[in-house]
Amino acid sequence: NAGVTQTPKFQVLKTGQSMTLQCAQDMNHNSMYWYRQDPGMGLRLIYYSASEGTTDKGEVPNGYNVSRLNKREFSLRLESAAPSQTSVYFCASRDPPVREQFFGPGTRLTVL
Amino acid sequence: GESVGLHLPTLSVQEGDNSIINCAYSNSASDYFIWYKQESGKGPQFIIDIRSNMDKRQGQRVTVLLNKTVKHLSLQIAATQPGDSAVYFCAENPSGSYQLTFGKGTKLSVIP
Numbered sequence: 001n002a003g004v005t006q007t008p009k010f011q012v013l014k015t016g017q018s019m020t021l022q023c024a025q026d027m028n029h030n031s032m033y034w035y036r037q038d039p040g041m042g043l044r045l046i047y048y049s050a051s052e053g054t055t056d057k058g059e060v061p062n063g064y065n066v067s068r069l070n071k072r073e074f075s076l077r078l079e080s081a082a083p084s085q086t087s088v089y090f091c092a093s094r095d096p097p098v099r100e101q102f103f104g105p106g107t108r109l110t111v112l
Numbered sequence: 113g114e115s116v117g118l119h120l121p122t123l124s125v126q127e128g129d130n131s132i133i134n135c136a137y138s139n140s141a142s143d144y145f146i147w148y149k150q151e152s153g154k155g156p157q158f159i160i161d162i163r164s165n166m167d168k169r170q171g172q173r174v175t176v177l178l179n180k181t182v183k184h185l186s187l188q189i190a191a192t193q194p195g196d197s198a199v200y201f202c203a204e205n206p207s208g209s210y211q212l213t214f215g216k217g218t219k220l221s222v223i224p
Contacts, residue, residue: 004155031210040120042201042214043156050210058211090155099144099205101212103155 002026004104006091012110013081021076021107023091031094032074033101034058034066036087043090049074050096081111120199122219131189133218135202138183142204146212147176147187150199159187159200189220197222 007022025032030051035043035058045058049068063085065077074093078085088108092101125131137145143164148156162169162176162185169176175188185202199219203212 040216042203042216044214045211048210056210092155096210099212100146100158100161103148103157105155106153 004091004093004102006089006104006107008107009105010108012112013078014112015082017081018077018079019081019109020078021089021091021109022073023075023104024073025091025093025102025104026072027093027095027102028071029093029095029102030071031096032068033092033094034064034074034076035090035092036060036085037090037106038087046076046089078109081109083111085109086111120217120219122221124221124223125192126223127194128191131187131192131196131220133187133189133200133220135185135187135215135218136183137185137202137204137213137215139204139206139213140183141206142213143207144205145176145178145185146203146205147174147185148201148203148214149196150201150217152198156201192220192222194222194224196220 004025033048034046044060047066049055052071067075088106090106091104094101146161147159150156160171173190177186199217201217203214
């Protein structure tokens, strides 16, 4: 079991470029999440998917879109990257009613 | 245990001593709480959780205490080891919500 995997590990973008961060889990979990983590801060929720076919906004959704491709995969898209989106992005999953979330290793994104 | 701005609160302890990390939560409706450990360059890793119908829960070398009256959580680590050096986050979850809300974290440094 790989758990939660994320690609890429690192990415550098120029302002205005677009990219998609990929996340996959092999634990058959129903719910998946995208967070961002800025220096000295806790994790802030961008979007989540309670179950396959649904997505909802979190605390900081502006500038992002998501796709729940299937039960395993949940992607995060930046259509026009801005320097304020420089951050470390974490994907997580959980299997309700269990409340613990399992996290991936993160993607470190720099927007110049 | 809560930080302001970019600077995480830091707790330095001698190897072998006990550590206590504190966290204040904000939502009276939260009935589930969880502690995560995050090592440098990695994703958060589950340590221990507690439901609001309990005020104490013990794991291996860790104990979580919950005081609902003052909305306060603490994580106690017994016989702290160098491998415990990390940032520790508490998170709260209201009943029926899919979202975890994270605190800003405390950095634990263990002095050998």
